[in-house]
Amino acid sequence: MSSYSADNNLSHAGRRPMVIAAQLYKAATSMYHIDEMFQWLADVIVANFDVQATQVWTLQASRTGQISVQLRRMVYQEKLFPEHIIANNQVATTAGQILQGQSSYGLQTVESLFPSYQASLLERYGLLYCACYVLIDDKLLPPAYNAPATEIPMPLTVAILLFLRQPVSQNELSAINLILEQSIAVAASRRLLFPASTGSGRLPSLTNNSLQQQAQLSLGGLVPQRIEDADLLKSSNPLAGSLVISDKQARRLFVAIDGRKNVEEICTQIGMDLKVAYEALRVLLAQHRIQLYDPGGQLVDGSVLLENLR
Amino acid sequence: MDENFVPNLLSLTLFFVSLFIAIRAFYLYIRSRSRRIFILSLSMGVISLTAVAGFAGDNVTSISLNVDWFNYIGQTVSFIFILLSFFKDSDAYLRNLMRWHIAASALLLILMLLAPVLPPEFPDPAVTKSILSGSRGLICFIIFYYYAIAFMEKETRFSFLMGAAFLLLCFGYSIIIPKYIHPNDALDRGGDLIRIAGLITLLLAVILPDMPYRARRQNEIIMSRREKY
Numbered sequence: 054m055s056s057y058s059a060d061n062n063l064s065h066a067g068r069r070p071m072v073i074a075a076q077l078y079k080a081a082t083s084m085y086h087i088d089e090m091f092q093w094l095a096d097v098i099v100a101n102f103d104v105q106a107t108q109v110w111t112l113q114a115s116r117t118g119q120i121s122v123q124l125r126r127m128v129y130q131e132k133l134f135p136e137h138i139i140a141n142n143q144v145a146t147t148a149g150q151i152l153q154g155q156s157s158y159g160l161q162t163v164e165s166l167f168p169s170y171q172a173s174l175l176e177r178y179g180l181l182y183c184a185c186y187v188l189i190d191d192k193l194l195p196p197a198y199n200a201p202a203t204e205i206p207m208p209l210t211v212a213i214l215l216f217l218r219q220p221v222s223q224n225e226l227s228a229i230n231l232i233l234e235q236s237i238a239v240a241a242s243r244r245l246l247f248p249a250s251t252g253s254g255r256l257p258s259l260t261n262n263s264l265q266q267q268a269q270l271s272l273g274g275l276v277p278q279r280i281e282d283a284d285l286l287k288s289s290n291p292l293a294g295s296l297v298i299s300d301k302q303a304r305r306l307f308v309a310i311d312g313r314k315n316v317e318e319i320c321t322q323i324g325m326d327l328k329v330a331y332e333a334l335r336v337l338l339a340q341h342r343i344q345l346y347d348p349g350g351q352l353v354d355g356s357v358l359l360e361n362l363r
Numbered sequence: 364m365d366e367n368f369v370p371n372l373l374s375l376t377l378f379f380v381s382l383f384i385a386i387r388a389f390y391l392y393i394r395s396r397s398r399r400i401f402i403l404s405l406s407m408g409v410i411s412l413t414a415v416a417g418f419a420g421d422n423v424t425s426i427s428l429n430v431d432w433f434n435y436i437g438q439t440v441s442f443i444f445i446l447l448s449f450f451k452d453s454d455a456y457l458r459n460l461m462r463w464h465i466a467a468s469a470l471l472l473i474l475m476l477l478a479p480v481l482p483p484e485f486p487d488p489a490v491t492k493s494i495l496s497g498s499r500g501l502i503c504f505i506i507f508y509y510y511a512i513a514f515m516e517k518e519t520r521f522s523f524l525m526g527a528a529f530l531l532l533c534f535g536y537s538i539i540i541p542k543y544i545h546p547n548d549a550l551d552r553g554g555d556l557i558r559i560a561g562l563i564t565l566l567l568a569v570i571l572p573d574m575p576y577r578a579r580r581q582n583e584i585i586m587s588r589r590e591k592y
Contacts, residue, residue, distance in 0.1 A: 078572055279454040285399050287449060287509065288517040292387050292569045296395035307396050312454055 070228040073097055074235050082295060085339050087195055087245040088125060091211075094236055095128035098215065102225055105130050105180060106139050106216040110148035111194060114207040122149040125197055129216070134178035139216055143171040151185055151212045157230075158185040160220055175216065182217040184226060186233055193247035206247050209237070243295060244282075244341040273317035273327060275345040275353055277310045277334065282341075296342075302329050303336040310343065366548075370421050373555040378414035380562045381407040384569055398457035402448045402464055406441035409468050413437040416475055429481040433474045435495035440467050442502040449509050492543040500536030503529045524568035531561030 077093070084090055095107040106129030113123045122145050129139060147167050151158065163172045166183050175181070193206035213233060240246050285291050298304040302325070309319045320330045337343045345353045365371075388404035391397070413434045420430035444464045448457065485491040510526030513519075535558030542550050 279398075281397065281399055281452045281454060281457055283452045284513075284517070285397065286403060286445075287513040288519045288522045290521045290569055290572070291397070291400050291403060292384065292391060293572060294391060296397050296400070297391065298395055304394070304396065312458075 069101065070231045073101065073232050077232070077236060077239055081239045081243045081245075083299075084243060084245060085336070087240055088197055090236060090240050090245055091126040092128070094213075094233065095126050097232070098229060099128045099130065102215075102229060103219065103221055104215045104217055105133055106214075108139065108144070108148070108214040108216075110145075110152060110212040110214065112152050112207060112210045113196060113200070114205055115203050120207070122146075122152060123197065124148075125211075134180070138174060138178055139180070141171075143168055144214070147171070148212050148214060151187060151214075152210050155187055155189055155210065157187045158183075160184045160217075160226060163216075179218045180216045182220050184215040184217065184221075184229075186213045186215075186230060187211070188213070188233055188237055190237055190241070190246070192241055195245075195247060209246060242284075242289060247341075272331065272334075272345075273320075274315050274348060276313065276315045276348065277306075277319070277337070277343045277345055278312045279307070279310055280342060280344055298337070298340065298342065300333065300336045303333040303340075306330055306333040307337055307342060315348070367421050369552045369555045371418060373559055374414045374418035374421065376559050376562045378411050378418070380566045381411035381414060383566070385411055387569070398454070398461050399448045401461055402444050402457070405464055405468055406445050409437050409441045409471055412472075412475060413441075416478065420478075426479055427483050428478045429483050430475070430478045431485070431492070431495075432481060433471065433478060435492075435499065436474065437471045439495070439498045439502055440471060442499060442506065446502060446506050446509070449506075489544045493540050496536060496543065497540050500533045500540075503533035503536060507533055520571060521568055524564055524571070528561050528565035528568055531557055531564060535561055 076097075080093055081090065084093070091109040095109060098104050098107045106127070108124060109126040111123050111125050112120055114120050124140060124145065127136075127140060129136070144167070158166065161183055163175045163181060163183050166172075166185070167175065175183075188209065188211040190209040192209055194209040194211070195206050196204035215229070237246075282289070282296065285296065289295070298307055305323060306319065306325065309323045314322065316330060316334065317327070319325075320327055325333070334343070334345075338345075347353050385404050385407035388400050388407065392400045392404055413430075416428075416430035416433050416437075420428050420434075444460065444467070447460055451457070507526050507529040510522050510529060513522040514526055535554045535556075538557070539551055539554035541547060542554075
């Protein structure tokens, strides 16, 4: 009887990553920013595995070339410990070292990963173990949803830290790893990540000069152009519905885009208020359905301009 | 067994599969305004009409209908536009392609409406039918080639199934060519059955959710490891 029960549990545990992956595919259809996916993953890991806290750390570049470590999302069991126990400078420093090292650590004791003071702090609240996953991809990670306009996308480097009271099995760790790896593929297919930079450097090549020029441009004078997904109907199922523009105003604006008229002309044509149009443009840019060009035909980083209008 | 059973089964499968894809694609076009989805929708819509015409041609005996012109040319043109939509991703190109596609489809509808007045026989039927019918197989093979490349690059289930579907359609269209020179029922039925298999594969490709093959394989490896454990 107990053997049957154990087999049953094992089989259930084996199916869990597949079930979660299926849920991820479904949930991703209503996501418009990578942070929504990070939040979803952190929630799911804490809810489904014996994990007390999940943190998503990323490297973030600024226009001045500085790179910082950012805590993008955190989910933890609030009754067990206060937030500052796991969200502090010492954990950030360790996360930064993990991100720079770019390799996953698997399950470790907190003593072996954190400085002694931080480790004893974690141990005091029963958090004895930490698992660490690093996800790396050439695709560009957009800045956080509410990030200042000075932040720019950079190649995806994410560290996911899991804080645990007791060690979990290797199967559980593999399952989490599988879910995280699939999430990157789903994020790419949902276009929550920007295409890989074709510039020579590792960071997108934006010079101060070009940024100043972009800032001087009036958004109303920019010409939006539609982008067709290169993979659609070739590698990705066009009937899966991932291309749907749910926002009605964004769809209305998108229909009027002909590749020649600028934003102001389009707004006049369809009788749309400029403020509404900017919001619609933000949606379309986030979904990678359009690109913005200046009157001279040069590609412009429209997301930065739209961010400045907030 | 009724001699029209297999051709009717093919017509019905072709009708329902292509109509399903056409309606779903048109619904998504309204909500996404993707020009490539419009081209897919219109192509499949015309192909579903060729299925209706084929069914009528096989079963209506009270009037003489030459639906083969519409069948052959309609399917070839529809597949050509799907193929052309692969060539470039620029909006200007796809916008122009949409216009040409609408114009070509309007001409095809005229051809369909002319079925009762078109002469019942083709000029030099063996050659004309072989070329018109065989052209569908050729276009399907080129589409298969594109999907094979896409599968090698991205390894998605969608490109694998679409490649398989178009390869089966290509086979189905190609093996019936000799029947236009020497009528052969076995060949005809075999070709129809292969095309039915191709259409079912096409349906599976569009109803199954997107999943990279690599990710699925990883899942299977983990599952098998767990079962061993």
